[in-house]
Structures are given as structure tokens and as C-alpha cells.
Amino acid sequence: MPPRSPSSDASIGELAWVFFSPRGRISREPYWLGLGVVFFLLATIASVMVRTAVIETGPDGDMVLRMDEQGTLLEILAFGLQWVMIALVAKRCHDRGLTGFLSLLTMLPLISIPFVIFMGIGAGQPGPNRYGPAPNSRPPRRGPSGPSDRPD
Template identity: 30%
Template sequence: MKHYTDVLKKYADFSGRARRQEYWMFSLIQSAIVIALVVLDFALGTLPILTLVYTLGTLIPSIAVLVRRLHDLGKSGWWYFIGLVPLVGGIWLLVLTATAGQQAPNEYGPDPKAYHA
């Protein structure tokens, strides 16, 4: 839960680097909350209002942590848009987010893993 709250504390911080663990733990918790809200919306028999409000409220931190994750690889945040390429873009972005970051400082900052070893 720590990584989830850390990401939310950096709500719109697109600078710096994010470790794989930070990105994936945020994504895991985010997915679990969205699934729970979808089930709750369905159980209440309403439009997916709760899911929509939550998703819109966490959209910016979700993009920010992905951009910081790309920075950890030494890539610009603009690589985010590779996901828009039909068929292969999403797979490519998935592979990038699962790839180990650069172990040395890069143009986006020091290695975050060096401080969390």
C-alpha cells in the first residue's frame, strides 16, 4: 500500500524515476480498486459512476507514474504514446514497463533502486 500512497503523493509529478516495484504495485492496487468498484456499481444496479469518478481522479497519477517508469529506462515520457500503435503498441509498452531500469544515474535523475536496496 506504501507504493500506492507514494504515487498519489506525487499526484502530478512527471519528473524523476520510478522503480518497477512502484509502478507495478500501484497498477495492481489500482486494478483491484477498479474491479471492486465495477462490482459495487453492478450490485447497486447503477451506471458505473463510482468507477468513472475514481478512474478520472487517478488518471493523472497513473500517467505520471508511467512517465517516471519510462524515465527509469532512460526514455522520454513521450514513449507513452507507443501504446496507441495498433496491435503491437500496448505489448511494447508492457515490455518496457517490465524491463529493469538503468542502474546508473541518467538524464532524469539518480537510480531510485540505489536508495531502496
């Protein structure tokens, strides 16, 4: 296997940060892209769960839905995706100058969808805020025409 370049390591680290860390800020584009990945995976999990579920008649004549071991694994994966959604929404809250604890609203059924849409529509605060620099800001150039880290 060829060695990874530093840029690929940075990309993997950035993806891990986007999907798993609730810290920092993200703009609308990576927010919607990340949510698209989450919703696609949730739909896939739901589809597999429906296809593997077994409907039986219980002793009292009621219909019973039974999941096998695969269903338990899929439920664990779905729970993990809930964390990814919380991390994405928390960073979006931070971009808008709000506390990340509001991302817990994604766990409330009637509130989650309108809240996720609301967080994705509005623009973030321009410039740095208490949660970090603006997500689309770039560090100053280094080198002959920019600031240097070397002491004088």
C-alpha cells in the same frame, strides 16, 4: 490525535509522489506494486458500477443501460486512476531513459496492456540519467565518516 513523526510525513509525501507525480524515476518493484493498487481499485469500481447499473427497455424496444449519480462519481474516480497509471508509467519510462510522453500510450486500448507489461519487465538505466538519479541509489552518508554540509 498524536503528532506525526517526520518519517511518516516523508512516507506520505513519497506515496503522493509515486502515485501522482510523473517526474523522476521508479524501479520495477514500486511500479508493479503501484499498478497492482490501480488495477485493484479499477476492478472494485467496475464491480460497483455493474452492481448499480440498471438495464431498461427503451421506447424502441432496445436494451438501455442507465447509471445513477453514483455511476458518475465512479467514472470520475476511474478517470483519476488513469492519471495515476500515467504517472507510474511516465516514471518507469524515465527510468529506462525514455520520454514520459510515451505513458500516454496507456490510453490506447490495444496498446496499453502490452506497453505497461513491456515497461515493467525491462531494467532501468544504471546510474543517473537526464530524469534523475537511479531509483535505488542512496545519498552519501552524513556525519563524522561522511561528507558534511557545513562550510570549512
